[in-house]
Amino acid sequence: MQGVPAPSRDTYASVKKTLEDKAAPYAAKDPDIFLQGSYSNDTNVSRDSDVDVVAMIATTFAHDAPSLATEQYQAFEKAYAGSASYSYAQYKKDVLAWLTSKYGTGVRPGKKAIYIPAGTNRRECDVLPAIQYRYYYRFTNILDQHYASGICFYLQDGTQIVNYPKQHSANCTTKHQDTNSWFKPTVRIYKNMRNYMIERKMFAEGVAPSYFIEGMLYNVPNDKFGTSYEDTFVATFNFLSSADRSSFKCANGIHMLLGTSPVTWRSEHCTAYLEALKSLWQKGMA
Known part of the structure; x- marks a missing residue:
């Protein structure tokens, strides 16, 4: 059976270090870098070649708060009015520019993720810039809210994709x-x-x-x-x-x-x- 091979571990370590660099244009947003997919779940087989990395920021988030009870949604709107100033589109643009500066012109955006070509001791890698998604169960105020935390990103046509890779x-x-x-x-x-x-x-x-x-x-x-x-x-x-x-x-x-x-x-x-x-x-x- 297949496990996580050294080149995949090395790829993740290299890309994670690059994404967490304090000189990156989005560094102040404190991205959470983690694996998803077969290597993360230890279900990879020999045909699984690339490494899937998520770079998620929580300072900007999407949500389903309108599905809350009316008074809870009103409280939510009041608490977070005008709080998001850094868009997903800008974040993805910044991540792409940073990865290109570090890994060269072979880096390119795809339908969902940013592709990094293989290099010395590095497999092909897909980096998914994402923002936090909050699936709300309750909102009273910022100190009293309950939600499932997932990730959210957008396709080129604007379609929103929400998932929960850590769960x-x-x-x-x-x-x-x-x-x-x-x-x-x-x-x-x-x-x-x-x-x-x-x-x-x-x-x-x-x-x-x-x-x-x-x-x-x-x-x-x-x-x-x-x-x-x-x-x-x-x-x-x-x-x-x-x-x-x-x-x-x-x-x-x-x-x-x-x-x-x-x-x-x-x-x-x-x-x-x-x-x-x-x-x-x-x-x-x-």
Whole structure:
């Protein structure tokens, strides 16, 4: 099974140090730099080549406060009126300029993240500039408020994307512990089978992202994991095939797994992946 290799650790260390440099134009915003994705969750396989790094600032944040009760939202507006002066667009522009100055013209913005090419002792890396997102449960005043803290970024067309990578990672770790260390190896099995099928054109790249595979398996009862890899695959797959997957939550515990929003898995893609797995298992991986 795959673990976090040294080049990935070195890549993260290098990029983190660069992003946290006090000479950066956004340094006063005190960015929180952390890993997300397969390397963060220790579910990477050999085909996972790049390292995903989040650079989040909390001094600017987005929120769902309008969904609070009227009096709570009014209190929120009063407390934070005119507080945001540094926009997400400016922050992303500053991060891009800083990374380009440090890693060269190969650095380029993508649909979501900023790409850093591989270098000496460094893998390819994607840096996602993000602001904090607050999913509110209660707001009385600044000293009495309760919310789930996530990240928020915007696509080039203005589409807002909200996610909760720290909750996702923590919940996957808990699931791993609760399954006697079977969860993460099982995720790798499902990912390796996906990669095998993509290479043989059984379905297209992008149908079954790693994030959603982790989320899907997060919903499988703990007693379906264990004994052997073969038994675990059969038990987890049989559960997934017969379960009401419309009730599944993402591993972050907040979003639904299946849906039509930018942060959910299309139901037909999940079904296509499971059907391809069944076909592959029946034929044998030959």
